[in-house]
Amino acid sequence: MTNENRDQFRPEDHPNDHFLLTTVVGSYPKPKWLNRAKELYEDDDHEFDDEDWNEATDDAARLITAEHERAGLDVVVDGEMRRTEMVEFFAHRIEGYEFNGPVKVWGHNYFDKPSVVSEVEYDESWLVDEYEFTAGAATRPVKVPITGPYTLANWSFNEAYSDEEALAYDLADLVNEEIEKLVEAGARYVQIDEPALATTPDDHAIVGECLERIVDGLPEDVRVGLHVCYGDYSRIYPEILEFPVQEFDLELANGDYEQLDVFKDPEFTKDLALGVTDAHVAEVESVEEIEANIRKGLEVVPPEQLVISPDCGVKLLPREVAYEKMANMVEAARNVEEDLDAGEIDLGERATPADD
Incomplete structure (x- = not known):
């Protein structure tokens, strides 16, 4: 059984x-020199200008894209080298947002939480230049992560809309507009990141309506995934199976797969992008450990519906640790494929793929 939407990303060799x-989910550790370059760019006492900064981010994007390919990943990103915090980056590019200074979120961490002060509007493209550059640097297909409209609304101060739901729907229309431009540029794999859903699971219906707006008019061969960070998945399953996406990217390694059974009944009818390395632990899992994690995914879906990724973005890990996790993950996936080819894995009840 084939999965054409997923198999379009299968390498010819x-x-x-x-x-x-x-x-990968998206973020990746930035090279230390890029952080230093940013300090120079933001320091008025240095003559490090826009051209210098653009050259630095171009170089970093090339470097990390190549690092993903060296690790053997089938689909790559640039590690979000040009992006700051996941809401802040987009809020700077959407008409209707403004910033009033950092807000303390925990410990010594601050978040430049934006405010929506007027009706949100689409101005210039957010990610097309980033995608075209990365696609030009890569030899593998490129995925585009986008912060979802529900999180963009939930993690902002709402000073312009009657409620957060109305704001989220307007933002979803803007995300749809952006994805249409990405598709025109050649993108075929888009991931909507909705970490806020993990903390407010009762709003899954709002997220579902946002996704309906986001995919409206998109070609069938465009793969849309939804990433939801660690939370009580039983509060959104099986309702999320109604969402109009092909793939759910879930953080399960972090909880030692304690929630795996949640997705076994009723049957998981979408593709499962299974987190098989813990993005929060700066220790590299062995290939054997990751193989065991991948096999857990085969308890939920057949191979045709399984995608392998880390739990979440890995930007907070040491770069060498992030790379080794990715390389071991790819090696483990290839080993499990070999075992599947040899008939050495008993798929049991999950051997029959779900109907489309």
Whole structure:
């Protein structure tokens, strides 16, 4: 059984009959020199200008894209080298937002929480230049992560709309406009990040309506995934199966797969992008450990519906640790494919893929 939407990202020289697509959630550690370059760029006493900063971010994007390919990933990103915090980056590009200074969120961490002060509007493209540059630097397909409208609304001060729901729907229309431009530029794999859903699971219906707006008019071959960070998934499952996406990217390694059974009944009818390395632990899991984690995913879905990724963005890890996690993850996926080809894995009741 094939999965055409997923298999369009299968490399031509893939070594095994089975194919477990490997990718990343999005963020990746920035090179230390890029952080230093940012300090110079933001320091008025230095003559480090826009041209210098653009050159630095271009170089970093090339470097990390190549690092993802060196690790063997089937679908890559640039590690979000040009992005700051996941809401702040987009709020700076959406008409209707403004910033009033950092807000303390925990410990010594601050978040430049924006305010919506007027009706949000689409101005210039947010990510098309980033995508085109990365696609030009890559030899593998490129995924585009986008912070979802529900999180963009939930993690902002609302000073212009009657409620957060109305704001989220307007933002969803803007995300749809952006994705249409990305598709025109050649993008075929988009991931909507909705970490706020993990903390407010009762709003899953709002997220569902946002996604309906986001996918409106998109070609069938465009793959849309939804990433939801660690939370009580039983509060959104099976309702999320109604969402109009092909893939759910879930953070399960962090909780030692204690919630795996949540997704076994009723049957998981979408593709599962399974977190198989813990993005919060600065220790590299062995290939054998990751293989065991991948096999847990096969308890939920057949191979045709399984995607392999880290739990979440890995930007807070040491860069060498992040790389080794990705490299081991790819090696583990290829090993499991070989075992599947050899018939050494008993798929049991999950051997029959879900109907489309």
